[in-house]
Amino acid sequence: MDGMSLLTVTVLAVFVxxxxxxxxxxxxxxxxxxxxxxxxxxxLVGAIIVAGQAADPWILAVALLAVVxxxxxxxxxxxxxxxxxxxxxxxxxxxxxxxxxGEDGK
Amino acid sequence: xxxxxxxxxxxxxxxxxxxFILALRGLSSPRTARRGNLIGAFGALLAVVxxxxxxxxxxxxxxxxxxxxxxxxxxxxxxxVKMTQMPQLVALxxxxxxxxxxxxxLLELSHNADPWVRLAIVFTLLVGAVxxxxxxxxxxxxxxxxxxxxxxxxxxxxxxxVVLLAxxxxxxxxxxTGSLPLAVLLMVLGLAAGALLVLPVGGADVPIVISLLNAFxxxxxxxxxxxxxxxxxxxxxxxxxxxxxxxTRAMAAAMGxxxxxxxxxxxxxxxxxxxxxxxxxxxxxxSAEDVAVLLGYAQRVIIVPGYGLAVAQGQHTAAELAQALExxxxxxxxxIHPVAGRMPGHMNVLLAxxxxxxxxLKEMGEINSEFRTADVALVVGANDVVNPxxxxxxxxxxxxxxxxxxxxxRQVIFLKRSMRPGxxxxxxxxxxxxxxxxxxxxAKDSLAKVLGAVKAx
Numbered sequence: 001m002d003g004m005s006l007l008t009v010t011v012l013a014v015f016v017x018x019x020x021x022x023x024x025x026x027x028x029x030x031x032x033x034x035x036x037x038x039x040x041x042x043x044l045v046g047a048i049i050v051a052g053q054a055a056d057p058w059i060l061a062v063a064l065l066a067v068v069x070x071x072x073x074x075x076x077x078x079x080x081x082x083x084x085x086x087x088x089x090x091x092x093x094x095x096x097x098x099x100x101x102g103e104d105g106k
Numbered sequence: 107x108x109x110x111x112x113x114x115x116x117x118x119x120x121x122x123x124x125x126f127i128l129a130l131r132g133l134s135s136p137r138t139a140r141r142g143n144l145i146g147a148f149g150a151l152l153a154v155v156x157x158x159x160x161x162x163x164x165x166x167x168x169x170x171x172x173x174x175x176x177x178x179x180x181x182x183x184x185x186x187v188k189m190t191q192m193p194q195l196v197a198l199x200x201x202x203x204x205x206x207x208x209x210x211x212l213l214e215l216s217h218n219a220d221p222w223v224r225l226a227i228v229f230t231l232l233v234g235a236v237x238x239x240x241x242x243x244x245x246x247x248x249x250x251x252x253x254x255x256x257x258x259x260x261x262x263x264x265x266x267x268v269v270l271l272a273x274x275x276x277x278x279x280x281x282x283t284g285s286l287p288l289a290v291l292l293m294v295l296g297l298a299a300g301a302l303l304v305l306p307v308g309g310a311d312v313p314i315v316i317s318l319l320n321a322f323x324x325x326x327x328x329x330x331x332x333x334x335x336x337x338x339x340x341x342x343x344x345x346x347x348x349x350x351x352x353x354t355r356a357m358a359a360a361m362g363x364x365x366x367x368x369x370x371x372x373x374x375x376x377x378x379x380x381x382x383x384x385x386x387x388x389x390x391x392x393s394a395e396d397v398a399v400l401l402g403y404a405q406r407v408i409i410v411p412g413y414g415l416a417v418a419q420g421q422h423t424a425a426e427l428a429q430a431l432e433x434x435x436x437x438x439x440x441x442i443h444p445v446a447g448r449m450p451g452h453m454n455v456l457l458a459x460x461x462x463x464x465x466x467l468k469e470m471g472e473i474n475s476e477f478r479t480a481d482v483a484l485v486v487g488a489n490d491v492v493n494p495x496x497x498x499x500x501x502x503x504x505x506x507x508x509x510x511x512x513x514x515x516r517q518v519i520f521l522k523r524s525m526r527p528g529x530x531x532x533x534x535x536x537x538x539x540x541x542x543x544x545x546x547x548x549a550k551d552s553l554a555k556v557l558g559a560v561k562a563x
């Protein structure tokens with residue numbers, strides 16, 4: 001891809017990035033940060049490409065280290081975000097079932 | 107393997123990029139947040155499968171082994187970490203991502219002679235290394251492996267300036283020569299700069315720094331995408347860089363701070379250090395039993411949890427106290443300031459984990475008008491977020507920060523460790539008001555004592 005197209009994509013991505021998070025409630029700041037943190041773990045794709053082209057064992061070793069680090073970022077990031085959000089979600093369920101049980105009682 | 111032709115590869119990467127945008131979009135609203143995160147994870151999986159199917163890769167068993175190792179280390183930690191320790195885990199994951207980006211750039215140096223690509227390489231090296239070291243120091247601060255106070259020493263600004271100048275000089279040399287040893291030196295300088303950047307930041311400001319470093323890693327990943335000619339990395343990295351910047355500013359605004367002030371405050375003489383001056387003015391100190399009586403015979407109690415509660419890990423005791431009061435027929439709500447806890451939104455997570463019903467957690471805008479009807483406002487480990495100086499004293503560092511209007515309640519009880527002001531380093535006039543009483547001690551211990559006394563009523 002030539003430089004001009006990359007620049008175009010980058011500038012558009014900046015505006016999308018600004019736009020999608022502009023109205024987020026402060027309650028979600030932490031999960032949003034954690035989710036964005038997981039997304040940049042996609043550097044894993046870059047680490048895989050570099051490791052896949054490595055001919056020298058030393059280069060391969062460094063590239064594999066990058067793969068391990070990037071995987072930790074990607075997998076760990078999504079898992080911890082999911083756990084955080086699970087807690088928000090789990091709060092509503094028991095209450096709803098509680099209310100339903102109350103109606104059954106009537 | 108090369109099962110996919112370039113068109114399909116591009117289309118699948120485009121799909122992954124769209125999933126990432128939808129993920130961020132979903133994460134911005136409580137109803138869709140969890141689905142948003144899963145969409146992001148799916149996008150990542152799609153991208154990784156695509157790279158295996160499209161690029162001509164050697165060493166595939168090794169790569170799969172490395173992915174297995176990374177997963178085996180990160181997934182259990184992410185699953186088991188205590189929610190109070192979650193901020194430092196996010197810092198850690200952010201740091202290793204930055205480190206990975208820097209290593210990728212380092213290895214790409216020998217393949218690229220184009221000066222523009224080399225510019226992207228030195229950018230990735232430097233920013234990735236800054237993010238790695240900075241995140242490492244924030245991790246150490248939050249995990250309390252080192253002091254959470256700002257670390258400053260005489261000449262710090264000079265050292266920082268020297269490191270940055272050396273980094274710029276080395277970066278220019280790397281672009282011109284493509285020398286690998288110089289690139290390694292640049293990484294080392296980046297590590298030093300990252301550590302120096304975060305060391306002077308005070309404990310309470312660390313979350314904002316995590317968010318900033320998160321944006322940095324995003325930019326490093328975007329630059330590595332330029333190096334590899336991979337559009338997905340460019341888009342995903344730029345998205346995180348841009349949204350992370352907005353998020354950092356939103357967090358800082360909610361705390362009444364400026365990002366520059368946090369980063370350079372300590373350099374300029376330590377505004378984040380906070381004052382340790384203790385006023386001699388009289389306050390009404392009270393016992394756990396007195397507090398229990400005030401709470402136990404109230405009709406409506408609003409609990410204001412803060413940083414001190416998170417530090418003392420007293421959220422479960424706070425939830426038990428709320429339950430004990432509810433059992434006595436008292437109406438109890440939690441008033442959550444946007445920046446309560448160790449990170450914005452962190453308090454909601456902590457209280458949700460302690461089984462506080464979702465509808466008892468009230469956001470600031472919702473609860474502020476209700477303090478007027480409350481008999482008791484119980485402030486646990488919070489100070490600046492209830493300080494009326496934010497409204498009344500225009501010279502105050504927190505002037506303009508939205509606060510919880512606890513002074514409208516008939517009685518205000520502060521559970522505080524000491525009379526020391528909060529991290530903004532300003533006195534709280536509310537502590538000296540006639541309707542205020544104070545119970546000194548660790549937030550969790552005090553809550554446990556009050557809980558015992560309430561049950562004994």
